[in-house]
Amino acid sequence: MKAVCLCCEVHVPYDVKWYWPEEGYSKVEFENYFDQYKIYSRFEKFVPHILSINEALLESMDRGASYTFDISGIFLDQCRLHPAVIDSFRDLKNRGAELACSPYFHSVASLFPDKMELREQVKMHRMKLKELFKYEPKTFINSELLLAKDISPIISQMGFKCYISEGSENLLGKKEPVYVYVNDMPTLLRHIDLSEDIEDRFSDTEWVCYPLIADKFASWIANMDGDVVTLFFNYGSLIKHHKKQDNIIRFLIELPKSLQKHGIEMILPETAVDTFGHEPLETLKTNATSRYGLHNLVGNHIQHLYLYELIDIGKMLHEIRDSPGYHDLVYVYRCLQQSEILLEMGPENTHLGAERAVNVFSVISDLKRAILEEKK
Structure with a gap:
């Protein structure tokens, strides 16, 4: 070496x-x-x-x-x-x-x-x-x-x-x-x-x-x-x-x-x-990878659903990028993209993962509500 x-x-x-x-x-x-x-x-x-x-x-x-x-x-x-x-x-x-x-x-x-x-x-x-x-x-x-x-x-x-x-x-x-x-x-x-x-x-x-x-x-x-x-x-x-x-x-x-x-x-x-x-x-x-394997980030249905929610919110935010509340909304959105959030919902966290998923989807729901209100 x-x-x-x-x-x-x-x-x-x-x-x-x-x-x-x-x-x-x-x-x-x-x-x-x-x-x-x-x-x-x-x-x-x-x-x-x-x-x-x-x-x-x-x-x-x-x-x-x-x-x-x-x-x-x-x-x-x-x-x-x-x-x-x-x-x-x-x-x-x-x-x-x-x-x-x-x-x-x-x-x-x-x-x-x-x-x-x-x-x-x-x-x-x-x-x-x-x-x-x-x-x-x-x-x-x-x-x-x-x-x-x-x-x-x-x-x-x-x-x-x-x-x-x-x-x-x-x-x-x-x-x-x-x-x-x-x-x-x-x-x-x-x-x-x-x-x-x-x-x-x-x-x-x-x-x-x-x-x-x-x-x-x-x-x-x-x-x-x-x-x-x-x-x-x-x-x-x-x-x-x-x-x-x-x-x-x-x-x-x-x-x-x-x-x-x-x-x-x-x-x-x-x-x-x-x-x-x-x-x-x-x-x-040809292949994709991540630390300890990609399955830890997107290895179950909950993780996939969360990722698709993030993608959907990104599209919603793009439509209101000129609105007054955009910067506050996009900051929270980006904090919700942290890899740790997905890892905590992973297949290895059988019990806590589901509990944390329920919680973070509540946050996601509220963020989407706020974006829709900003569009009005």
Whole structure:
């Protein structure tokens, strides 16, 4: 193995609260449908951990590490109350970290037949990164690592240089994702097992490889064939390990030197695209995928119905785009596109999924009511 790309998704979702219009219908507002207390109290608890981890990442960058951060627009909006968090990511960017672009609201808009909403949210995120960080992103990472044949041509047309998606079995078979792959644009695929060693198993004392130290992890990668391994995990998993007082900080600081012992560099995705040859992978043109499989997003009737409701509301909103209440309505609509809402209704959440579906369909119903009233 020659190189490693390490990517972190930085995202804290907006939680839908229990909604029932007990006192009649009112104006559509964010706080009617989303649990602001839960959202911001959780963020407050995260802040000190974020700052500590980012300090460790700065130290690891001094030792040769490279990082790519996919920071959602929703997360950046929550940072308004804690500008020090933005400053800490700005320090990482100034040290050489890459910032990736994605749909602003961690949205499933790429599943809509009309890709205009996807384009709009990608533009929004690109503008926010330019506003806060003076940065022009070159790498695109879709919500839940979604990939389908009608998405990457659009992202390529928007000027991005690299696409990162899931290294799922329906794309690779039994092969490992260890190359830059040919598609409408160069594509890197997440190595699921190695990513989850950090994301899920790092704190598991029952895991046969516990404790995971940097030298051990680097030796696994060194014994692999190929050009580049792409690691992608949720930044929240680092916070989880840090809360447990695990050795995640030491692991991150020591990893670049451990990799260097084996002649392996930590590089940015755009560097990988320029450095290595591009391998053909025909399934990128025919198959769709997402993190842990597309069935987790649209694997049951409720999820399909919710997706079609979102598509229908998008058409309704297009008809009133010049009305005074449009911006408030479209903001709530975009918050309701969060991938987490679909995942919570998934086949694996047998009992809670149905309960949450009843609740979120109540919100959808009220939003449609408000749009119809706006049309009058």
